[in-house]
Amino acid sequence: MCKPSKPELNLWLNPDNNPYSQTPLKFSITYSDIKRAEDRLRRFAPLLALLFPELRMTNGIIESELIHISSSSPLPPTANLWVKADHALPIAGSIKARGGIHEVLEFAEQLALKEGLITTQSSYVELSQPAAKKLFSQYTIAVGSTGNLGLSIGVTAAALGFKAVVHMSKEAKSWKKTHLRQREVTVIEHEGDYALAVQRGREQANCNPHSYFIDDERSTSLFCGYAVAAFRLQHQLLQQHIPIDNEHPLFVYIPCGVGGAPAGVAYGLKLIFNENVHCFFIEPKQSACFSLQLQHPNIPGLSVYDMGQSNHTEADGLAVPVASELAISAMKNRLAGVVTIDDEYLFANLYALHKHNGIKVEPSAAAALSGPAALLTTEAGQKYTNQLKEDSFQAATHLVWTTGGLFVPDDEYQSFLTRGEKVYQTLYQ
Ligand SMILES: *Cc1c(COP(=O)(O)O)cnc(C)c1O
Numbered sequence: 001m002c003k004p005s006k007p008e009l010n011l012w013l014n015p016d017n018n019p020y021s022q023t024p025l026k027f028s029i030t031y032s033d034i035k036r037a038e039d040r041l042r043r044f045a046p047l048l049a050l051l052f053p054e055l056r057m058t059n060g061i062i063e064s065e066l067i068h069i070s071s072s073s074p075l076p077p078t079a080n081l082w083v084k085a086d087h088a089l090p091i092a093g094s095i096k097a098r099g100g101i102h103e104v105l106e107f108a109e110q111l112a113l114k115e116g117l118i119t120t121q122s123s124y125v126e127l128s129q130p131a132a133k134k135l136f137s138q139y140t141i142a143v144g145s146t147g148n149l150g151l152s153i154g155v156t157a158a159a160l161g162f163k164a165v166v167h168m169s170k171e172a173k174s175w176k177k178t179h180l181r182q183r184e185v186t187v188i189e190h191e192g193d194y195a196l197a198v199q200r201g202r203e204q205a206n207c208n209p210h211s212y213f214i215d216d217e218r219s220t221s222l223f224c225g226y227a228v229a230a231f232r233l234q235h236q237l238l239q240q241h242i243p244i245d246n247e248h249p250l251f252v253y254i255p256c257g258v259g260g261a262p263a264g265v266a267y268g269l270k271l272i273f274n275e276n277v278h279c280f281f282i283e284p285k286q287s288a289c290f291s292l293q294l295q296h297p298n299i300p301g302l303s304v305y306d307m308g309q310s311n312h313t314e315a316d317g318l319a320v321p322v323a324s325e326l327a328i329s330a331m332k333n334r335l336a337g338v339v340t341i342d343d344e345y346l347f348a349n350l351y352a353l354h355k356h357n358g359i360k361v362e363p364s365a366a367a368a369l370s371g372p373a374a375l376l377t378t379e380a381g382q383k384y385t386n387q388l389k390e391d392s393f394q395a396a397t398h399l400v401w402t403t404g405g406l407f408v409p410d411d412e413y414q415s416f417l418t419r420g421e422k423v424y425q426t427l428y429q
Contacts, residue, residue, distance in 0.1 A: 007342035007427065009370055011280075011380040012291050018333045019275030029220055029227075029330070031271050037102055037224035038231055044105045047124045051159045054090045062097050064089050066236040069357055069400075081372065081398045083353075084233065087361045087405035092152030094317070094365075094404030095226070095261045100152030102225025103214050104141060108160055111135060133161035140165055140211040144198030146257065147176040148317050148404055153214055154185035165211075167201035169194040171319040175409050193311055194258070194320045195303070216260050217324045226264025227271075233399075234272050242397050249276050249392055253371025254401040255364050256281035256338070257320040259290045259327030261403070267330045278336045278384075278396075280375070282367040284313035284343060290331075291338035293323040300325070314343050317364035317404060337384065339374040341367060344423045351420025352428065353402070360413060361405035368400045 045060030055062065064085040089097040108127065112118045115135055118126055126132065141157040142165040143150055150166035157164035164185040168177060170192060177187045190197045198217060205213035216222060237244060244250045250273060254262035259281075266279035283290055286309045293302050303321045304311050311321045349369035353359040375381035375393075385393040408416075 007344040007423075008285060008340070009342070009345060009374055009378070010285075010340045011337055011374040011378045011384075012295070012340070013337040013380050013384055014294060014335050016294070016333055017336050019270075029223060029267065033220070034224050034227040034231070034268055034271070037106075037221075038228045040105060040109065041098075041102060041225075041228060043120070044109075044124050047127055048101075050125055050128055052091055062089060062091060062101065063232050066233070066240060066399075067357075067359075068240075080396065081400065083357070083359065084229075084399055084401045085359070086229075087359065087365050087402040089406065091155055092148065093406030093408075094148040094152065094362075095229075095265075095401070096148045096152035096404075098228050099222040099225035099261060099264060100143075100149050100214070101156045102228070103219060103221040104153055104156045104160065104162075106221050107139075107141065107212050108136060108162075111139065127160070136161035137163065138210055139163065140205070140208065141214065142167065142201050142205045142211055143214040144194065144201040144216065145169070145172065146194050146197075146316050146319055147172040149214075149216055150180060150185075150187075151176055151407070154180045154187075155183055158183050158185050165201070165204075167197040167204075169197040169319070171316040173316055173412075175407075175412065179407060195322050216258055217322075218326055219260070220326065222260055223264045223267070223326060223330070226261050227268030229265045230268025230272055233269070237397075244273050244276050244397065246276060246389060247392055247395055249278060249388065249396045250399060251278045251280070251372070251375070251396050252399045252401065253280050253282060253339070253368045255315070255318055255367040255403050256283050256290045257287075257318040257364070258322075259324045259331070262401075263324070263327035263330045265401070266334060270334045279331075279334065280337050280339055280371050281331075281335065282339045282341065282371055284315050284318050284346070284367070285340045286310045286343075287313050287315070287319050287321065288338070288340045289320055289323040290328070291340060293328050294332065294335070294338070297332075313346075315346055315364040315367055317362070318367065337380070339371055341370045344427065345370050347416060347420035348423040348427045349420075350416050351424045354417060354420075355424075359402065360408070361402045362408050363416060365401075365403040365405055368402060371400060372398050 049060035086095040140163040205211040346363040350366035
């Protein structure tokens with residue numbers, strides 16, 4: 001009889017991480033590009049508040065809370081640990097809200113300006129009127145998705161009056177498809193993986209001049225939308241009187257699929273906090289496309305299958321075989337490292353967040369909690385923290401980015417918890 005092996009949790013440190021390097025981005029994205037995205041979200045806020053009643057409380061701004069976590073196994077109770085609660089973001093229910101919605105709005109704005117329906121000075125509430133709906137209904141907005149990006153883009157595009165088409169990869173959960181179909185979004189199911197769904201979507205959109213394809217592997221508009229989170233977080237840290245400086249660094253842990261969302265956030269944070277922020281991504285062991293691509297810069301477009309990984313994971317949002325070229329170029333010199341984990345950790349973490357903090361996340365989001373654990377328990381983690389200024393790791397703020405979960409149906413969540421409780425006992429007790 002063979003003993004079940006202990007689930008793996010590994011940390012790879014990025015040798016090219018260099019806070020002082022100024023490597024030019026292949027796709028140039030500046031501070032003011034991200035500010036422009038933030039301004040755009042602000043201009044559209046009154047319209048969003050009108051279209052989505054759940055945004056009235058925040059006047060149309062889609063943002064998540066910064067939540068302090070006092071004690072959460074597997075972490076020591078003293079750790080200065082915070083959750084950036086994107087699992088509760090309205091409309092999209094995930095980190096995809098900022099990026100996906102931003103690109104839909106940017107496209108709508110361009111059309112409306114061109115057709116003279118608005119000026120940049122007018123109130124965008126105008127765009128809820130029949131003239132705008134009539135214009136938007138002539139266009140299709142399409143996207144390829146493992147689920148959550150489709151939710152954010154499909155729901156927003158449909159609410160504005162666009163035709164919306166979401167190409168889903170085979171990992172996509174059926175409740176995500178139902179959620180979209182109930183909102184008049186066309187869902188096309190593909191038998192293949194995420195890269196294929198994007199490819200098919202791109203091809204179909206190319207055949208139709210009135211179709212706009214949101215390209216998660218290349219889009220700078222998506223990227224800038226994600227990066228807006230950094231400005232928002234900076235504000236929240238100030239409000240909480242949390243200093244980020246040489247003596248008090250910030251450690252950020254974000255689950256990574258194709259890389260667009262975590263890279264957008266991390267890129268924005270690097271612009272603001274420079275060498276005082278340390279960004280780590282978390283990937284499932286069988287879908288570790290981002291760390292593989294960073295390790296093999298000479299093989300562009302490297303797929304996890306080429307390296308013997310299966311791309312099978314319960315983290316549907318992270319089941320991506322090839323990393324985004326844009327995200328790789330953005331993070332090459334800015335990412336501290338990547339944590340890779342067996343799926344068991346997803347469920348143990350999901351259960352831990354529920355048990356200790358009453359936080360409901362989906363398996364992909366739960367991956368983030370293995371970030372601090374990797375720094376605390378692995379040799380590479382030791383090596384990394386030893387290089388820091390003395391005592392600064394103890395004084396650091398640790399931020400676990402919980403990227404999705406709001407709309408997970410109760411029965412599905414219950415089965416995650418049941419599974420998580422079992423592994424939690426063996427992994428963390
Ligand atoms: C999409 C997603 C991620 C990762 O974003 P990428 O841009 O694919 O790297 C992480 N968590 C959840 C819940 C997601 O939906």
